[in-house]
């Protein structure tokens with residue numbers, strides 16, 4: 164049975180940073196819905212152009228489009244043992260759809276770490292976030308600076324600030340998170356899958372707590 168980890172947390176909580184590290188350690192692929200939308204935008208696909216209309220305002224891309232995109236991604240061979248999901252599901256309808264697609268694919272959600280960070284810290288994190296153009300590697304001007312300013316440590320590509328990390332959009336993204344995504348905390352808690360992680364600690368310490376919260380079947384891969 165394939166094992167899927169769902170990372171929950173507000174924008175800026177550290178999901179992408181931690182998903183990348185956990186993916187390396189477990190060998191499971193890191194699947195970020197935001198990264199897939201941004202890749203599509205870069206290639207100017209129809210999906211990318213449609214998603215951009217919502218992303219630029221900090222709104223969610225409609226469920227039907229997002230669900231179809233993730234379904235296609237999860238059916239690829241690299242997800243045969245499972246995956247680390249970062250940014251999906253983000254609504255109750257997406258969470259239900261995830262269960263259905265995993266039932267079809269022969270997988271299940273085995274743990275849902277919820278990375279908790281105070282709201283004022285989120286704004287600080289997002290306003291200093293830097294992302295690499297080639298592969299979406301994540302840095303922060305103060306908290307996780309690249310070795311050479313403006314250049315990705317891993318692939319040498321240029322770092323940029325996301326349009327939606329500007330303060331006006333950030334506030335809306337946090338509002339949207341509280342309204343549409345936060346209900347998933349109770350949804351997964353009721354199923355006994357939620358593990359609360361203190362995200363207001365150094366990156367390495369958050370990783371350690373996350374690692375301890377993962378079921379053995381995922382660590383052993």
Ligand code: ADP
Nearest residue numbers: 174175176177178179180288292302303306366
């Ligand atoms: P999310 O995917 O949840 O939006 P990211 O992983 O992109 O969050 O992190 C948001 C920003 O905060 C990035 O600039 C990242 O480098 C930084 N960051 C991540 N984790 C921490 C942490 N534990 N302490 C300080 N800054 C962090």
Ligand code: ADP
Nearest residue numbers: 174175196197217218222223224229250251253
């Ligand atoms: P963050 O890392 O700050 O949480 P993401 O990169 O995950 O941001 O998402 C950026 C934007 O992409 C979101 O504001 C939203 O417009 C869109 N998006 C990403 N994932 C989803 C999803 N599961 N459902 C709907 N929209 C999404």
